[in-house]
Amino acid sequence: MRHSFFGGIHPDDGKRLAAASPITALPAPDQVVIPMSMHIGAACTPTVQKGDDVRLGQVIGRSEAAVSVPIHASVSGTVTAVEPRLHPNGQTVMSVVIANDHQDRLDETVRSHAAEVEADPKRLLPLIKETGIVGMGGATFPAHVKLSSALGKVDTFIINAAECEPYITSDHRTLLEHPEEVLAGIRYILKLLELPKAVLAVEGNKQDAIEGLRAKLAGSSDVELMVLRVRYPQGAEKQLIQTVTGRQVPPGGLPADVGCIVMNAFTCYTVCRMVQTGLPSVERVVTVSGPGIESPSNLLCRVGTPVRALIEAAGGFKGETNKVLMGGPMMGSAIFDLDVPVMRGTNGVLAFHAEQNKAKENPACIRCGRCVAACPMHLQPLYLYAFERKGDVAGLKKLNATDCIECGCCAWSCPGRLQLVQAIRNAKALIKRSS
Amino acid sequence: MDKEKKESLLSISSSPHIRTGEDTRSIMLDVLIALVPALAVAAYMFGLRAIVNTVLSIAFCLFFEWGYRKLLKKPDSTGDLSAAVTGMLLAFTLPVSIPWWILFIGDGFAIVLVKQLFGGIGKNFMNPALAARAFLFSWPVAMTKWVAPLSYGSFFRISTADAVTSATPLASMSGGALPEGVSLLQCFLGNVGGSMGEVSAFALLLGGVYLLIRKVITPRIPLAFLGTVAVLAFLFPQGNPRLSWMLWQLCSGGLMLGAIFMATDYTTSPVNPTAQILFGVGCGLLTVFIRYFGSYAEGVSYAILIMNAAVWLLDKAFPRKRFGTVKTKKEAA
Numbered sequence: 001m002r003h004s005f006f007g008g009i010h011p012d013d014g015k016r017l018a019a020a021s022p023i024t025a026l027p028a029p030d031q032v033v034i035p036m037s038m039h040i041g042a043a044c045t046p047t048v049q050k051g052d053d054v055r056l057g058q059v060i061g062r063s064e065a066a067v068s069v070p071i072h073a074s075v076s077g078t079v080t081a082v083e084p085r086l087h088p089n090g091q092t093v094m095s096v097v098i099a100n101d102h103q104d105r106l107d108e109t110v111r112s113h114a115a116e117v118e119a120d121p122k123r124l125l126p127l128i129k130e131t132g133i134v135g136m137g138g139a140t141f142p143a144h145v146k147l148s149s150a151l152g153k154v155d156t157f158i159i160n161a162a163e164c165e166p167y168i169t170s171d172h173r174t175l176l177e178h179p180e181e182v183l184a185g186i187r188y189i190l191k192l193l194e195l196p197k198a199v200l201a202v203e204g205n206k207q208d209a210i211e212g213l214r215a216k217l218a219g220s221s222d223v224e225l226m227v228l229r230v231r232y233p234q235g236a237e238k239q240l241i242q243t244v245t246g247r248q249v250p251p252g253g254l255p256a257d258v259g260c261i262v263m264n265a266f267t268c269y270t271v272c273r274m275v276q277t278g279l280p281s282v283e284r285v286v287t288v289s290g291p292g293i294e295s296p297s298n299l300l301c302r303v304g305t306p307v308r309a310l311i312e313a314a315g316g317f318k319g320e321t322n323k324v325l326m327g328g329p330m331m332g333s334a335i336f337d338l339d340v341p342v343m344r345g346t347n348g349v350l351a352f353h354a355e356q357n358k359a360k361e362n363p364a365c366i367r368c369g370r371c372v373a374a375c376p377m378h379l380q381p382l383y384l385y386a387f388e389r390k391g392d393v394a395g396l397k398k399l400n401a402t403d404c405i406e407c408g409c410c411a412w413s414c415p416g417r418l419q420l421v422q423a424i425r426n427a428k429a430l431i432k433r434s435s
Numbered sequence: 436m437d438k439e440k441k442e443s444l445l446s447i448s449s450s451p452h453i454r455t456g457e458d459t460r461s462i463m464l465d466v467l468i469a470l471v472p473a474l475a476v477a478a479y480m481f482g483l484r485a486i487v488n489t490v491l492s493i494a495f496c497l498f499f500e501w502g503y504r505k506l507l508k509k510p511d512s513t514g515d516l517s518a519a520v521t522g523m524l525l526a527f528t529l530p531v532s533i534p535w536w537i538l539f540i541g542d543g544f545a546i547v548l549v550k551q552l553f554g555g556i557g558k559n560f561m562n563p564a565l566a567a568r569a570f571l572f573s574w575p576v577a578m579t580k581w582v583a584p585l586s587y588g589s590f591f592r593i594s595t596a597d598a599v600t601s602a603t604p605l606a607s608m609s610g611g612a613l614p615e616g617v618s619l620l621q622c623f624l625g626n627v628g629g630s631m632g633e634v635s636a637f638a639l640l641l642g643g644v645y646l647l648i649r650k651v652i653t654p655r656i657p658l659a660f661l662g663t664v665a666v667l668a669f670l671f672p673q674g675n676p677r678l679s680w681m682l683w684q685l686c687s688g689g690l691m692l693g694a695i696f697m698a699t700d701y702t703t704s705p706v707n708p709t710a711q712i713l714f715g716v717g718c719g720l721l722t723v724f725i726r727y728f729g730s731y732a733e734g735v736s737y738a739i740l741i742m743n744a745a746v747w748l749l750d751k752a753f754p755r756k757r758f759g760t761v762k763t764k765k766e767a768a
Contacts, residue, residue, distance in 0.1 A: 408451030
């Protein structure tokens, strides 16, 4: 039986802009800026000092906290500064600045772990932690935490290749160009989880990648390819679980509570690369696209590369670009300085013109109910908005404001142009403050 | 330097960064378009005056909307066209012979008292056009002068001073018998006496289909409303045969206009799906009660106005079940 989630929207996916551009490697820049926080969890403390010589793949930041991952040098060279730098989130965050010697001298830990993992699949878990692998779909939750909380508790392993954010094609290109690596990564994780089968969930708008995967999967039964209807937010974790299994993750709960674990396709690719070459999480594919980009591209970048270099590699801005995003247009954040670095979770850099914004000076709710019909979390955004304006914390709690996943379906569909997501985010902060 | 100048223009805002092309204005425009078939039939049945009334009513509503907000130094909101929709709907619910000064008072009542005093679009708790219509029964004679269809000598004749009047089908039905001298098909097409915009069930259904295709409305409220009336009329007919009685009930009076265009008014209807269905059922129940037991022949507008008052309660009582609270079996998929 086919399951599905409630609500959702059908925005123009804009993927035609970059879907046909093969992944090209962006040369490592002369200087990388690596923030000590690019994952959910505790920030790292730098383990190198100004003047130190570092090698590619060497640990440069670490934290002893349970939910955290070490951070690695993405180039070899000399540390020129250890200081707070502007982070894509708009704040300044302790960062390590490395002048690239363009030698790519590897750290001695960077060696194949294939034999080791082959012999003992459980070895994968500490390796994933040590190499700093996080959810590469943008959530950046440490993968080892997710996996260890799922061990022995889950019956379904879902690989999220829905890539439902408009414009972003980095996972699409990776599936198309590197299906073997993605599948190998999935199989390593399957062995760790001791499960017989994984479900690889892809949205139907990646037909070429689906064909390729089908050919690669012919005759094998350990990975089931599931082609999903195109609908945003198909790739949101809770909605994906609901679509694949029909189960709903309880409020405040984890996927493991309903026997599921979800990992992004690019994370699986990174796991495979790590096992086979030993390379930690120091690079990723970034889609540079949007109406404000001259030649939309998919670039393989080192972590720490300034966004400016990506935009230049994609031919620069086109027309009157007035907004640059990190991530997709539905959930990504706007940046105001192009020198902020690419991070582990950066799947896209998008440029937009003013006409995509469609903001209104005097937003007004007309109670059309489109937000209610679109909300995949069964919320009533218009009432949350009204209660937030009044500061009514009790009302916000009653309407389960904290269930909101900030997917943006409500605000996208609002004809009155209310800033619903912003209001609900604020509502969550109000609730937090009151308790 | 050039680069820096360009960057300083980068704007920052909360996600999402893209929006649907649909906005309040485009929705209201769709409603206006959906009302055009009914206007065309009104013009055919009652002459040019039907169009003049509609245009005047829209102009009066826009004037009150603009004037009120100007006086109170609030941003102008005439551009969202919601006032134009109110104007068109109010004109439709009145007899074609209505004096223009009454139209002016009705439009003022709808926009200023019912809508703007509560804060403008999205804030009123009653449908402005229907509340104004109820208020205009302060002039009962003018409100119940039903000009006979196709009785105008010349299409361009504006005066209705010596117009032929006729009874509405509902008036005969409230006497407990099917109307005589007029066929069901005539009633369906609009060749009957009544408020100028409500006579043609056919034209209104056409508009309804347009609204459904454009996804301006969902079928929940209209179907629940019409379905309830149909079931009750079929189960408790007052004329024979029961099927004809049911169809006459559905096609006459303000039911189609009410079910398709008034009960679906966003501001004064619930947003939660279950609440919407119950709202429609409530409208249908009250309509039949008033038609059968009330002293008025027609009950649609009062039924909707009463249900308007229950919107908040319905929305609160029937939200969608919280995500993750549905128990699902934890077995292999």
